[in-house]
Amino acid sequence: YFNGCGAPGSCIHLIISSMPALEACCRKWEFASDDLVFPFFAALIFRILCLFGTLVAVGYFRESYGCPESRLLIGFIFSVVAIIIVAIVVDFFIMVFSARGTIVRPGARWPVKYLLYLRLLAFQLEIILLIVGTVIAFKPDIGDTGARKNATDVDCLKTGQAITLIRVISGVDWCVLLVLVVMALIYLDPLRCYSTRPDRLVRSEGSDETDSQRYWIREQNTWEKRFKVACCITGRDDEHQVAYKEMAQLFANVFGDLNAVPSDIAAGIALLQKKHLVESGRREGGGEHATSVPLDLQNRREDSEVFKRSLHYLKHALAVYTWSLYIYMDLKCGLCNLCRYLVPCSSPREGVVGDNCCGCNMAGVRRVAQLDEEDVVYASFENGLYRSPFLVLLDHECRSVVVSIRGTLSMGDVITDLVANPEPIQLPPPLSQHFVHKGMLRTAERIRDKLAEESVLERAFGRGAGYNLVIVGHSLGAGCAAILGLLLRPLYPDLHCYCYSPPGTVIDDQGATYTEAFVTSTTLDNDLVSHASIHTFNTLKKDLAAAIEGSRKPKYRIFLEGGLETMCWCFGRRVVFEEKAVDDETRQILAEEDGFGRTAPTAFVPIISPQDGAKSVEPAEVLFVPGKIIHLVDTGVSRGCCSSQRTLEPHWAHRSEFKKINVTPGMIRDHFPDVISAAMNTVWTERGEVHYATSRDTENGLASTSGVAITIP
Numbered sequence: 001y002f003n004g005c006g007a008p009g010s011c012i013h014l015i016i017s018s019m020p021a022l023e024a025c026c027r028k029w030e031f032a033s034d035d036l037v038f039p040f041f042a043a044l045i046f047r048i049l050c051l052f053g054t055l056v057a058v059g060y061f062r063e064s065y066g067c068p069e070s071r072l073l074i075g076f077i078f079s080v081v082a083i084i085i086v087a088i089v090v091d092f093f094i095m096v097f098s099a100r101g102t103i104v105r106p107g108a109r110w111p112v113k114y115l116l117y118l119r120l121l122a123f124q125l126e127i128i129l130l131i132v133g134t135v136i137a138f139k140p141d142i143g144d145t146g147a148r149k150n151a152t153d154v155d156c157l158k159t160g161q162a163i164t165l166i167r168v169i170s171g172v173d174w175c176v177l178l179v180l181v182v183m184a185l186i187y188l189d190p191l192r193c194y195s196t197r198p199d200r201l202v203r204s205e206g207s208d209e210t211d212s213q214r215y216w217i218r219e220q221n222t223w224e225k226r227f228k229v230a231c232c233i234t235g236r237d238d239e240h241q242v243a244y245k246e247m248a249q250l251f252a253n254v255f256g257d258l259n260a261v262p263s264d265i266a267a268g269i270a271l272l273q274k275k276h277l278v279e280s281g282r283r284e285g286g287g288e289h290a291t292s293v294p295l296d297l298q299n300r301r302e303d304s305e306v307f308k309r310s311l312h313y314l315k316h317a318l319a320v321y322t323w324s325l326y327i328y329m330d331l332k333c334g335l336c337n338l339c340r341y342l343v344p345c346s347s348p349r350e351g352v353v354g355d356n357c358c359g360c361n362m363a364g365v366r367r368v369a370q371l372d373e374e375d376v377v378y379a380s381f382e383n384g385l386y387r388s389p390f391l392v393l394l395d396h397e398c399r400s401v402v403v404s405i406r407g408t409l410s411m412g413d414v415i416t417d418l419v420a421n422p423e424p425i426q427l428p429p430p431l432s433q434h435f436v437h438k439g440m441l442r443t444a445e446r447i448r449d450k451l452a453e454e455s456v457l458e459r460a461f462g463r464g465a466g467y468n469l470v471i472v473g474h475s476l477g478a479g480c481a482a483i484l485g486l487l488l489r490p491l492y493p494d495l496h497c498y499c500y501s502p503p504g505t506v507i508d509d510q511g512a513t514y515t516e517a518f519v520t521s522t523t524l525d526n527d528l529v530s531h532a533s534i535h536t537f538n539t540l541k542k543d544l545a546a547a548i549e550g551s552r553k554p555k556y557r558i559f560l561e562g563g564l565e566t567m568c569w570c571f572g573r574r575v576v577f578e579e580k581a582v583d584d585e586t587r588q589i590l591a592e593e594d595g596f597g598r599t600a601p602t603a604f605v606p607i608i609s610p611q612d613g614a615k616s617v618e619p620a621e622v623l624f625v626p627g628k629i630i631h632l633v634d635t636g637v638s639r640g641c642c643s644s645q646r647t648l649e650p651h652w653a654h655r656s657e658f659k660k661i662n663v664t665p666g667m668i669r670d671h672f673p674d675v676i677s678a679a680m681n682t683v684w685t686e687r688g689e690v691h692y693a694t695s696r697d698t699e700n701g702l703a704s705t706s707g708v709a710i711t712i713p
Contacts (some may be wrong), residue, residue: 033109036098037556137167219256224248268544270562272663292651297688317472320406323364354381384412386442401460407475422621434511435621444483469495478502482626505623519627528667624655
């Protein structure tokens with residue numbers, strides 16, 4: 001505990017847990033004392049190989065020791081051997097002590113900081129030797145071959161080989177040094193100005209609330225600097241600056257009270273992953289989703305029609321990803337199949353904006369959606385902040401005009417995703433005001449204005465009389481599609497939106513109820529994006545704290561077991577949570593075993609407690625997934641030696657089911673467009689009527705495994 005006293009009668013307490021960041025050189029670093037097992041194990045192996053290679057070189061060049069040119073070289077080699085031995089010893093002890101204790105029990109790792117000081121001293125000696133070696137290797141009189149030819153001993157010619165070897169080693173060492181410097185800057189986190197000194201942590205000039213606000217302002221400024229550095233290539237105009245500030249506020253609210261280093265969070269995620277896998281094994285058969293209603297694709301015509309149309313329009317949502325997604329989904333033959341759609345060095349056709357000279361984007365659209373060129377009414381491939389590529393297509397099969405909006409595929413799209421503050425959307429009466437995702441609202445408004453400016457929809461309906469308007473999108477595009485549907489529904493009351501893997505922060509509760517009449521969302525199992533929101537992340541933080549506190553294993557073992565579970569689910573299914581949770585009595589005993597006689601700290605301790613007047617990290621408006629939701633639930637996994645096969649069942653889900661993040665190995669992959677496409681095809685194959693092409697390269701579509709260009713009569 002660091003105590004800082006300001007005005008008389010006022011005192012602020014900043015609670016600093018001894019769990020997370022390592023404190024050294026009067027500064028907190030972005031790693032903990034138990035993060036050094038794997039790095040120093042790798043360094044230990046590297047040093048041993050270096051020592052072995054150096055000893056081999058000493059033996060090989062021993063006959064040249066009598067040469068006048070070799071005296072300085074011999075001294076340098078033996079100095080290198082000595083410093084390598086010292087480094088090996090220190091690295092070994094750092095690795096051993098770093099592996100002791102647990103995340104919340106760092107007492108057994110107290111020597112690590114002092115060993116790092118010793119290692120830093122050895123590292124400085126290594127740098128000095130590196131400079132000396134570089135000078136020796138490139139010294140003119142030593143590198144001169146003519147001087148060696150005057151030597152009486154033929155073995156002196158080996159000195160030239162030694163010089164060449166030192167030059168190679170020096171070059172490699174300088175590269176390694178550069179990597180270490182970059183890593184040190186990353187772990188130092190120079191954009192964050194914090195220190196372990198109490199007078200730098202707390203500056204009390206007034207009330208507790210003032211110091212709390214000062215802390216949050218510092219956190220927001222730190223995140224804003226990070227975003228400006230990371231996104232420097234995307235833009236520096238006023239619009240981007242406002243976006244960076246809003247993103248900084250969001251991240252400061254979510255992560256500002258989290259007193260942990262990144263590896264602690266990763267370890268907690270690995271523990272939660274194991275926990276959810278064990279619990280899902282006990283709930284075999286979909287018990288977790290007992291409140292949802294299964295779709296009957298064979299006996300209930302309404303369910304069958306909805307799923308069939310959602311599957312049909314999926315190809316348009318994928319087509320807007322153009323050539324990049326197509327080649328990714330068919331790495332072997334995708335590029336060759338795409339070539340016949342290219343038109344090299346052609347002038348851009350009317351209604352196509354932002355394509356290259358070869359028409360690669362249009363080629364990808366036509367190949368994925370299996371459309372003729374004249375069926376593409378308008379295509380905009382311009383991309384940036386609040387600017388997502390979109391298409392306007394004619395689907396003669398379903399007699400519809402389709403607006404397809406692309407999902408996240410660039411840094412500008414990522415920024416749009418992260419500008420997630422609730423923003424009121426203005427709708428004409430008698431519709432009420434709703435709150436939606438700000439970044440998606442800005443994007444949808446730009447698309448609406450572009451459609452009106454170019455009279456795109458009027459031209460499309462002029463070529464397709466009696467057609468209906470359909471808006472589709474995946475990921476970011478799904479949220480934009482739902483909001484664009486809200487904006488256009490007063491003009492087109494019969495429109496319908498199909499959203500695939502929509503984010504969990506699109507529209508408020510009342511708005512989500514209203515969109516059930518014209519929005520159908522489809523999401524796959526534990527899709528992280530569909531479950532992600534500020535509220536779910538706050539719940540996840542609490543779960544991470546409970547998981548870390550309940551584990552009695554060191555961090556390196558958590559990572560090893562979590563990695564094995566992720567790569568192959570059949571390894572160590574019940575390893576991580578085989579022990580009982582650590583109660584208070586056991587924690588006290590473990591603390592006394594460390595020789596410190598104090599209770600281990602809790603997993604996450606807020607740097608500023610709620611009594612200090614900190615801001616609320618949750619917005620007043622809660623956003624949800626839009627419309628009716630088809631949730632493809634994994635009801636059971638058949639495990640093999642090193643493989644797994646999913647059993648998916650479609651359910652009508654309620655949006656409240658997406659207010660908790662389930663940490664599983666596939667939660668990120670479940671969001672990919674090709675994965676949800678394959679999942680929907682699998683469900684339709686196993687549970688619905690089969691009305692789609694099965695050959696990968698037929699003229700009517702791609703393989704059912706990729707789920708692209710499904711043909712449904």
